[in-house]
Amino acid sequence: MRVKQEELKSIVEHYESLIARLEDEKRRIKELEEEIRECKLKLVKANIIIKSLGGVMGEWQLLLEKQKKKISNLVCDTFIGAAFMTHLAPYPKPYRDFCVQKWL
Numbered sequence: 068m069r070v071k072q073e074e075l076k077s078i079v080e081h082y083e084s085l086i087a088r089l090e091d092e093k094r095r096i097k098e099l100e101e102e103i104r105e106c107k108l109k110l111v112k113a114n115i116i117i118k119s120l121g122g123v124m125g126e127w128q129l130l131l132e133k134q135k136k137k138i139s140n141l142v143c144d145t146f147i148g149a150a151f152m153t154h155l156a157p158y159p160k161p162y163r164d165f166c167v168q169k170w171l
Contacts, residue, residue, distance in 0.1 A: 155163045
């Protein structure tokens with residue numbers, strides 16, 4: 068009889084531990100489902116932002132190309148300005164204007 072009671076006690080303890088584990092897993096499932104819901108909501112918002120920025124991206128690319136051209140011309144423009152000041156400064160203004168018109 069005592070042996071059977073010990074067996075029953077161990078079976079009941081095992082059963083209770085399984086029940087506790089089941090409750091933990093159910094709680095974890097609820098947490099994961101909530102996390103999935105939040106992620107789906109974030110994904111929807113991200114898609115809205117991406118779609119709204121799609122048109123702006125083309126504008127930014129055009130602006131970037133313009134800036135690249137300006138930067139590549141900066142060295143040349145600086146050189147021409149320095150040459151103009153160095154070589155044409157002694158000449159009268161009408162002659163300097165004439166030279167600028169010829170260059171452009």
